[in-house]
Amino acid sequence: MSRFKDLQKNLFGGTTSNARQFGMIFTLLAIVLLFQFLTADKIGVGFGDGLTLRSDNLIALFQQNSYILILAIGMLMVIVAGHIDLSVGSVAAFVGILVAKSMADWSLPWPVAILFGLALGAAIGAWQGFWVAYIGVPAFIVTLAGMLLFRGANQFVGNADTIPVPPGFQKIGGGFLPEVGPDTGYNNLTLLLGLAACVAVVWRELQSRRTRKEMNAEPAPMWVSVIRMAIMVGVLVFVTLRFAGGRVGTSFPISGLILVVLVIAYGFYTRNTAGGRHIYAVGGNSRAAELSGVKLRRVNFFVMMNMSVLAALAGMIFVARSAASGPQDGLSWELDAIAAVFIGGAAVSGGIGTISGSIVGGLVMAVLNNGLQLLGVGTDRVQIIKGLVLLLAVALDVYNKSQGRFSIIGSITRPFRREASAEPASSSAAGSEPAKTTVAG
Amino acid sequence: MTNAPILLEMRSITKEFPGVKALSDVNLVVRAGEIHAICGENGAGKSTLMKVLSGVYPYGTYTGDIIYQGQPARYSDIRQSEHAGIVIIHQELALIPHMSITENIFLGNEPRKRGAIDWKAAQRKAVELLNQVGLKEDPDTLIKDIGVGKQQLVEIAKAFAKDVKLLILDEPTAALNEADSQHLLDLLRGFKERGITSIMISHKLNEIEAIADSITILRDGKTVETLDVGAGGVDEDRIVRGMVGRELSSRFPDHTPKIGETFFEVRDWTVRHPISAERLVCKGESFHVRRGEIVGFAGLMGAGRTELAMSIFGRSYGVYLGGQIFKDGKELQLKSVADAIHHGLAYVSEDRKAIGLNLLDDIKTSTVAAKLSKITKRGVLDEVAEYQAAEAYRRELRTKAPTVDEGVSKLSGGNQQKVVLAKWMFTDPDLLILDEPTRGIDVGAKYEIYGIIQRLADQGKGVIVISSELPELIGLCDRIYTVFEGQITGDIARKDANPETLMKQMTSTKKMQTR
Numbered sequence: 001m002s003r004f005k006d007l008q009k010n011l012f013g014g015t016t017s018n019a020r021q022f023g024m025i026f027t028l029l030a031i032v033l034l035f036q037f038l039t040a041d042k043i044g045v046g047f048g049d050g051l052t053l054r055s056d057n058l059i060a061l062f063q064q065n066s067y068i069l070i071l072a073i074g075m076l077m078v079i080v081a082g083h084i085d086l087s088v089g090s091v092a093a094f095v096g097i098l099v100a101k102s103m104a105d106w107s108l109p110w111p112v113a114i115l116f117g118l119a120l121g122a123a124i125g126a127w128q129g130f131w132v133a134y135i136g137v138p139a140f141i142v143t144l145a146g147m148l149l150f151r152g153a154n155q156f157v158g159n160a161d162t163i164p165v166p167p168g169f170q171k172i173g174g175g176f177l178p179e180v181g182p183d184t185g186y187n188n189l190t191l192l193l194g195l196a197a198c199v200a201v202v203w204r205e206l207q208s209r210r211t212r213k214e215m216n217a218e219p220a221p222m223w224v225s226v227i228r229m230a231i232m233v234g235v236l237v238f239v240t241l242r243f244a245g246g247r248v249g250t251s252f253p254i255s256g257l258i259l260v261v262l263v264i265a266y267g268f269y270t271r272n273t274a275g276g277r278h279i280y281a282v283g284g285n286s287r288a289a290e291l292s293g294v295k296l297r298r299v300n301f302f303v304m305m306n307m308s309v310l311a312a313l314a315g316m317i318f319v320a321r322s323a324a325s326g327p328q329d330g331l332s333w334e335l336d337a338i339a340a341v342f343i344g345g346a347a348v349s350g351g352i353g354t355i356s357g358s359i360v361g362g363l364v365m366a367v368l369n370n371g372l373q374l375l376g377v378g379t380d381r382v383q384i385i386k387g388l389v390l391l392l393a394v395a396l397d398v399y400n401k402s403q404g405r406f407s408i409i410g411s412i413t414r415p416f417r418r419e420a421s422a423e424p425a426s427s428s429a430a431g432s433e434p435a436k437t438t439v440a441g
Numbered sequence: 442m443t444n445a446p447i448l449l450e451m452r453s454i455t456k457e458f459p460g461v462k463a464l465s466d467v468n469l470v471v472r473a474g475e476i477h478a479i480c481g482e483n484g485a486g487k488s489t490l491m492k493v494l495s496g497v498y499p500y501g502t503y504t505g506d507i508i509y510q511g512q513p514a515r516y517s518d519i520r521q522s523e524h525a526g527i528v529i530i531h532q533e534l535a536l537i538p539h540m541s542i543t544e545n546i547f548l549g550n551e552p553r554k555r556g557a558i559d560w561k562a563a564q565r566k567a568v569e570l571l572n573q574v575g576l577k578e579d580p581d582t583l584i585k586d587i588g589v590g591k592q593q594l595v596e597i598a599k600a601f602a603k604d605v606k607l608l609i610l611d612e613p614t615a616a617l618n619e620a621d622s623q624h625l626l627d628l629l630r631g632f633k634e635r636g637i638t639s640i641m642i643s644h645k646l647n648e649i650e651a652i653a654d655s656i657t658i659l660r661d662g663k664t665v666e667t668l669d670v671g672a673g674g675v676d677e678d679r680i681v682r683g684m685v686g687r688e689l690s691s692r693f694p695d696h697t698p699k700i701g702e703t704f705f706e707v708r709d710w711t712v713r714h715p716i717s718a719e720r721l722v723c724k725g726e727s728f729h730v731r732r733g734e735i736v737g738f739a740g741l742m743g744a745g746r747t748e749l750a751m752s753i754f755g756r757s758y759g760v761y762l763g764g765q766i767f768k769d770g771k772e773l774q775l776k777s778v779a780d781a782i783h784h785g786l787a788y789v790s791e792d793r794k795a796i797g798l799n800l801l802d803d804i805k806t807s808t809v810a811a812k813l814s815k816i817t818k819r820g821v822l823d824e825v826a827e828y829q830a831a832e833a834y835r836r837e838l839r840t841k842a843p844t845v846d847e848g849v850s851k852l853s854g855g856n857q858q859k860v861v862l863a864k865w866m867f868t869d870p871d872l873l874i875l876d877e878p879t880r881g882i883d884v885g886a887k888y889e890i891y892g893i894i895q896r897l898a899d900q901g902k903g904v905i906v907i908s909s910e911l912p913e914l915i916g917l918c919d920r921i922y923t924v925f926e927g928q929i930t931g932d933i934a935r936k937d938a939n940p941e942t943l944m945k946q947m948t949s950t951k952k953m954q955t956r
Contacts, residue, residue, distance in 0.1 A: 272822050287796040
């Protein structure tokens with residue numbers, strides 16, 4: 001038993017922060033495999049002919065969810081800073097319709113229109129950030145107002161009508177990596193991308209081992225690293241081949257590429273820069289952060305503004321994919337984004353959460369959604385199931401935490417923390433009463 | 442007292458948490474009508490023992506017997522123990538700020554008439570209870586509008602509303618100034634005459650010596666001894682010896698100050714209250730600090746010491762009206778905390794849990810939090826540099842934690858304070874302002890903190906210590922300013938510092954300076 005636990009800890013309970021995120025990824029894999037199994041033609045025959053992992057389904061899954069995942073990135077930062085943004089769906093819709101109009105009525109070229117959309121997002125974000133950071137209105141109220149405001153503005157501008165967008169623009173939502181180079185039977189750029197990802201995974205693992213050594217800490221045994229890398233690379237190779245080997249003309253979607261770039265950039269920002277750490281500091285204890293020299297208003301303004309820029313981007317990608325902008329765009333997106341962040345382990349009170357956790361949380365919801373639809377479950381029941389999953393995932397985590405047990409979500413949510421020690425709490429906090437009583441002790 | 446009947450007996454109480462024995466075979470005998478003090482270092486098990494007694498840890502989660510009024514007591518929650526007349530007043534007061542005194546007193550215990558709350562009766566009873574605890578306030582006043590000393594009295598009135606027989610006070614004077622503490626102690630003596638038994642947990646040994654009839658000392662979850670104060674021979678040193686298990690020869694480390702030139706000066710500093718425009722919290726005050734000097738700020742609660750310190754620290758309190766700050770002869774413009782840190786100021790706040798630390802952080806992250814630029818290379822945080830810095834401070838300050846990855850919320854008060862000190866030492870300050878640096882910290886850790894403060898001064902830094910404990914200021918500081926109602930009323934050299942002089946200057950506007 002203890003050996004199994006060791007193994008579990010080494011592989012998933014991990015010794016570095018990125019190793020612990022592996023635990024959550026494992027959960028996601030389990031769900032994917034479950035649906036692959038359930039959607040196979042004959043139950044029990046095998047995974048091979050399941051619908052979930054077919055190229056076209058994987059591609060659709062990414063295209064249908066990239067904008068929610070982009071929102072989840074911004075929402076994670078907003079929630080970590082201790083706020084919430086209810087307006088993202090409306091902002092996305094408003095920016096979407098204005099961008100569509102700018103191309104249709106004012107004949108803006110599409111690359112310019114994209115820049116215009118991002119600038120619009122920044123302006124809306126500055127508006128909301130101003131109220132939150134400089135006037136001190138709770139973000140819940142500001143963005144509730146924004147939700148009404150920009151939904152109304154969308155319908156006012158578009159006369160509650162749809163506006164089509166040109167094919168060039170449609171690429172950012174519905175486009176794929178182009179075919180280049182020799183005919184290999186696969187999409188070459190997708191293959192290259194997959195190769196780069198594999199190299200990055202190996203490099204990061206080795207890098208984290210080196211860092212641990214420099215910190216005088218025992219790295220996990222080499223075989224653990226090897227197994228971990230092997231699983232990651234295996235998954236990446238499989239996914240790459242699926243994306244690269246789909247129907248001719250399809251490959252890794254452009255919107256997925258945008259998502260990957262954003263995840264890497266924002267992941268790095270939140271983890272490895274002072275600005276990112278300030279967001280956690282403000283969410284954890286804003287007064288303490290302020291007295292440590294953190295410019296509170298600037299941080300709050302930034303996270304709110306950033307959220308609206310990402311909402312604008314998400315809105316444009318959605319419009320591009322559906323080839324037109326309409327009055328119902330972005331309806332209840334805020335709820336999906338918020339759910340992704342909380343399933344991904346963020347704390348309601350702020351200060352805790354990671355980008356990668358939120359992405360995995362979003363993917364769990366996406367796979368669930370997709371898998372249930374493939375099984376022919378109606379949207380009514382899908383919603384019921386998603387609601388229960390959100391509630392149970394967070395409840396289980398809260399319960400485990402209150403019992404002082406291993407918390408799946410908690411384990412991926414401390415971006416700067418390694419496993420403290422192998423022993424239980426007994427030897428920690430030397431000489432103090434156990435954690436529960438130290439407050440009054 | 443030894444002849445009074447036994448009111449409460451706790452026999453071989455053992456309480457285990459996963460992996461830790463918090464209490465092991467603890468015995469406690471409390472006689473009716475006495476004031477019984479429980480002493481021990483942080484983590485000795487005092488609070489845990491009281492939680493066992495009051496049913497916070499229900500019967501069955503511990504082993505051992507509780508005999509109360511001759512009957513075995515098996516409380517499964519706090520309501521049952523309160524019903525039996527055992528009321529515990531916690532260190533963190535359990536009052537609701539936006540409710541009135543009356544509403545708070547009767548919260549959960551409302552007098553009823555035909556199902557509805559009988560506010561008239563409540564009002565009448567509240568006035569009566571406030572009289573009993575000597576609090577002259579309108580019972581309709583909101584809790585947030587009265588000071589912490591008065592809030593404490595409301596808590597006691599609340600206990601009386603429940604018909605208390607055994608009153609348990611956990612660090613009742615920790616947040617009180619000397620005058621309020623004195624009032625509270627007098628009150629306890631009064632209760633004693635009325636036959637109410639009290640158990641008091643406190644770190645303030647002088648108070649215990651003054652008031653307790655017997656003292657039970659806990660150490661590492663075990664009973665060390667019970668001292669009978671009436672029998673004589675019990676003084677602070679005797680108690681300390683019991684608590685730490687060894688003789689503590691001095692409460693302050695030996696130190697020869699190496700005082701240099703004046704390098705930090707504040708002139709005509711004027712600040713007003715953040716909301717009320719007429720209220721000046723700092724009335725054109727001037728002071729200076731020399732290199733290597735430990736300067737104390739003495740004053741009653743609300744005198745404006747914290748406000749003065751925070752307003753200097755990048756205007757983090759109140760509204761700046763006028764005044765200048767000079768460091769090394771140059772005038773500084775400190776308009777934000779970031780400016781203050783940049784110019785070598787550090788402020789260690791009085792409330793480390795509320796505003797000093799992010800309790801979600803680990804030691805490592807906390808240590809570098811106030812100067813991330815020091816571990817940033819080309820815009821990227823260097824995790825290895827962060828780890829090494831935190832580890833170096835952990836060793837230097839002897840912070841008790843397995844690694845610097847430990848969450849700060851898991852540390853004891855003394856160790857948390859060391860992390861906060863490390864956080865500010867990491868900013869390479871020239872002037873450290875320490876606001877109540879040893880509040881809620883046990884004797885052993887205090888000694889270590891004093892040593893750290895002295896070492897910092899010896900490195901040529903200036904240190905300002907704000908403290909409500911006069912013996913601490915007198916033992917530690919080279920010079921002490923007294924503050925009264927926003928004004929500096931005294932500048933007293935070490936050799937002239939004694940509690941009487943300080944107390945006199947802390948309560949009068951007449952200026953005094955000694956050399």
